[in-house]
Amino acid sequence: MIVAENLTRVYTMGRVEVRALAGVSLEVAKGEFVGIMGASGSGKSTLLHILGLLDRPTSGRVTIDGTDVLALSDHRRTLFRLNRLGYVFQDYALIGELTALENVYLTSLVRGASKTEYLERSTDILRRVGLGDRMDHRQSELSGGEQQRVAIARALVNNPSILLADEPCANLDSQTSKSILDLFARLNEELDQTIVMVSHEDWHKEYFCRIVTLRDGLIGEMVECRKEPHPGGGA
Amino acid sequence: MTAVFSGIKVSAFLAWKSIQRGSRGTLALTIMIIALIFVNLVFLPSIISGVVVTFDAQSIDFDVGNLVIEPREGSRYIDDADSLQKKVEQIPGITGTSPRITAGATFFYRGRNAASTLYGITPEDERSVTRIAEYMTAGEFLSNGDTDSIIIGATLAGMEGEEEGGLPSLQGVEVGDSVEVAYPNGLARTYRVKGIFETQSFGVDTAAFVTTREMSEVLGLDNQASAILVKTAVNGREEEYKREILSYGVQEDVLTFREKSGGFVEQAIQSFNIINAISTLVSLIIAIVVVFIVIFINTVNRRRQIGILKAIGIDQQIIINSYVLQVLFITAVGALAGIGLNAAVTTYLTAYPLVFPGGPVYPDVEASAILRSIASLFAVSVVAGYIPAWRIAREDILTAIRG
Numbered sequence: 001m002i003v004a005e006n007l008t009r010v011y012t013m014g015r016v017e018v019r020a021l022a023g024v025s026l027e028v029a030k031g032e033f034v035g036i037m038g039a040s041g042s043g044k045s046t047l048l049h050i051l052g053l054l055d056r057p058t059s060g061r062v063t064i065d066g067t068d069v070l071a072l073s074d075h076r077r078t079l080f081r082l083n084r085l086g087y088v089f090q091d092y093a094l095i096g097e098l099t100a101l102e103n104v105y106l107t108s109l110v111r112g113a114s115k116t117e118y119l120e121r122s123t124d125i126l127r128r129v130g131l132g133d134r135m136d137h138r139q140s141e142l143s144g145g146e147q148q149r150v151a152i153a154r155a156l157v158n159n160p161s162i163l164l165a166d167e168p169c170a171n172l173d174s175q176t177s178k179s180i181l182d183l184f185a186r187l188n189e190e191l192d193q194t195i196v197m198v199s200h201e202d203w204h205k206e207y208f209c210r211i212v213t214l215r216d217g218l219i220g221e222m223v224e225c226r227k228e229p230h231p232g233g234g235a
Numbered sequence: 236m237t238a239v240f241s242g243i244k245v246s247a248f249l250a251w252k253s254i255q256r257g258s259r260g261t262l263a264l265t266i267m268i269i270a271l272i273f274v275n276l277v278f279l280p281s282i283i284s285g286v287v288v289t290f291d292a293q294s295i296d297f298d299v300g301n302l303v304i305e306p307r308e309g310s311r312y313i314d315d316a317d318s319l320q321k322k323v324e325q326i327p328g329i330t331g332t333s334p335r336i337t338a339g340a341t342f343f344y345r346g347r348n349a350a351s352t353l354y355g356i357t358p359e360d361e362r363s364v365t366r367i368a369e370y371m372t373a374g375e376f377l378s379n380g381d382t383d384s385i386i387i388g389a390t391l392a393g394m395e396g397e398e399e400g401g402l403p404s405l406q407g408v409e410v411g412d413s414v415e416v417a418y419p420n421g422l423a424r425t426y427r428v429k430g431i432f433e434t435q436s437f438g439v440d441t442a443a444f445v446t447t448r449e450m451s452e453v454l455g456l457d458n459q460a461s462a463i464l465v466k467t468a469v470n471g472r473e474e475e476y477k478r479e480i481l482s483y484g485v486q487e488d489v490l491t492f493r494e495k496s497g498g499f500v501e502q503a504i505q506s507f508n509i510i511n512a513i514s515t516l517v518s519l520i521i522a523i524v525v526v527f528i529v530i531f532i533n534t535v536n537r538r539r540q541i542g543i544l545k546a547i548g549i550d551q552q553i554i555i556n557s558y559v560l561q562v563l564f565i566t567a568v569g570a571l572a573g574i575g576l577n578a579a580v581t582t583y584l585t586a587y588p589l590v591f592p593g594g595p596v597y598p599d600v601e602a603s604a605i606l607r608s609i610a611s612l613f614a615v616s617v618v619a620g621y622i623p624a625w626r627i628a629r630e631d632i633l634t635a636i637r638g
């Protein structure tokens with residue numbers, strides 16, 4: 001369960017202050033699949049960064065499963081990201097020196113998985129995002145959509161209890177987008193994974209339990225969508 | 236514990252990928268600079284040590300042996316030299332003794348003259364201590380019975396028409412020539428030159444030798460010596476032998492070859508050590524700067540990557556360690572290359588040695604100098620690599636990722 005209370009995030013650039021978040025409160029229950037929508041610049045990425053422990057709000061509180069994550073030391077926050085979170089960056093954020101496979105298994109290596117274990121898991125997840133034949137390619141040898149799918153595979157490889165995805169399908173065709181969303185839905189169902197995903201596409205809505213729309217750093221509206229599992233999940 | 240271990244594994248993984256896939260040129264250049272610094276660290280001490288070895292060997296082999304026994308305070312000669320010689324020769328580990336008479340003499344040859352030192356020696360005894368007999372460039376060494384023969388150092392003998400700069404030279408004495416010697420007591424003798432020797436030790440090459448028998452007769456001495464040279468089985472234990480000789484009840488002064496050289500070598504070593512310390516300091520500063528710059532550029536170029544690593548849950552210590560491991564790798568390969576390079580330089584200088592006033596100097600690479608250089612290189616580069624890595628790894632994640 002993620003609880004964010006009254007989050008603000010103010011960027012000061014010289015004399016100008018940008019209020020990227022102006023007081024956002026949000027609760028995400030365990031196993032929920034939440035979509036965050038809103039215009040460009042409305043604060044979606046900023047919110048996700050804070051929920052993903054990559055940034056600290058100017059004010060407000062965030063607790064995850066009862067832990068006040070803002071009170072944690074940098075070291076604890078790093079461990080929290082490693083062990084509990086999966087994060088898909090809007091700009092993929094792959095390590096250029098590593099191949100697709102190495103990018104994906106790196107965090108498993110850090111978590112102390114055995115070689116057979118992390119190789120098996122990372123090849124499996126790369127196949128599931130359709131990159132079975134691109135594993136030894138490096139970032140410069142992959143298309144934008146392929147890089148995005150490597151980033152998705154990296155976020156999923158350790159079966160994190162919370163997945164935060166910042167427009168994970170922005171560079172994918174609708175067919176591939178659908179397969180990725182089906183994969184998310186299945187993980188959400190089978191592993192009771194909590195997912196918070198930023199999206200621009202209207203047709204993604206059918207996958208979400210709830211849609212949170214941001215407007216100028218504030219929650220504009222919050223819509224409950226479905227109670228039943230998505231047809232793409234569970235199957 | 237397992238966390239530490241897997242942490243090191245990840246650091247090693249990242250370091251290796253970075254070396255493997257980073258710029259080959261920069262890597263090679265850095266390794267080469269480290270190798271050159273290593274050579275610089277080892278080379279000078281090896282030459283200094285080589286100079287000392289040469290000075291010592293020259294002193295022992297040609298000049299004074301390992302130890303010298305000299306007349307006690309106030310006496311000009313050691314009396315009853317024979318029995319003192321026998322007494323010292325009994326001491327285990329002493330392999331030879333040679334009594335010498337020393338006199339300042341003037342040498343005359345074809346209208347030219349030169350003042351230098353004349354020694355009276357017992358040739359058989361002298362052979363048991365010094366190696367002058369092995370360094371005859373012309374003619375032969377003296378024999379015990381010779382009374383009308385002299386052997387002359389190459390510098391004193393000199394060359395036809397050549398002015399030796401400040402050193403005594405008769406300019407062209409050859410074997411078979413006659414040389415007149417004026418002794419300090421006013422007597423003069425003419426000797427036939429039996430041999431010419433060249434030891435490269437200038438104090439020896441400017442001197443001349445006749446037999447003790449001849450010199451005692453001219454100076455009116457009986458079983459007396461100006462000094463007794465002592466040769467020991469092994470070099471480097473002169474202080475022990477000195478104590479041993481004194482414990483046998485020897486009343487005369489006993490000096491090690493170092494003491495005999497009057498602190499000259501010590502002084503030279505001290506000056507060399509100052510030069511060496513400065514050179515070492517400069518080398519290490521260069522090493523610090525080079526490693527710092529390389530790792531600094533490396534980390535600045537990888538700011539985004541470092542931010543991403545932190546974002547996906549990799550502890551900053553693991554990231555810093557990956558740079559430290561890269562530095563260790565570069566230093567290790569650099570030191571290895573340096574050892575190779577140094578071996579090449581040493582081999583060359585052994586085949587074509589540097590020539591010093593004391594003779595040819597061979598680089599004397601001491602294992603301790605190599606170990607010290609490796610240790611200081613590692614210490615310096617780890618520090619120089621750690622600091623820039625630490626600075627960048629501390630940066631805020633999103634700032635780093637945005638680049």
Ligand SMILES: Nc1ncnc2c1ncn2[C@@H]1O[C@H](COP(=O)(O)OP(=O)(O)OP(=O)(O)O)[C@@H](O)[C@H]1O
Pocket residue numbers: 011013018019020038039040041042043044045046047090
């Ligand atoms: N580092 C920063 N410094 C200054 N302003 C920033 C910074 N990051 C974001 N902003 C501002 O904060 C606001 C919210 O940005 P954010 O990235 O959260 O938008 P977004 O909703 O994710 O937009 P998009 O859909 O285009 O990704 C924007 O106006 C942006 O200009």
Ligand SMILES: [Mg+2]
Pocket residue numbers: 044045046090166
């Ligand atoms: Mg965004």
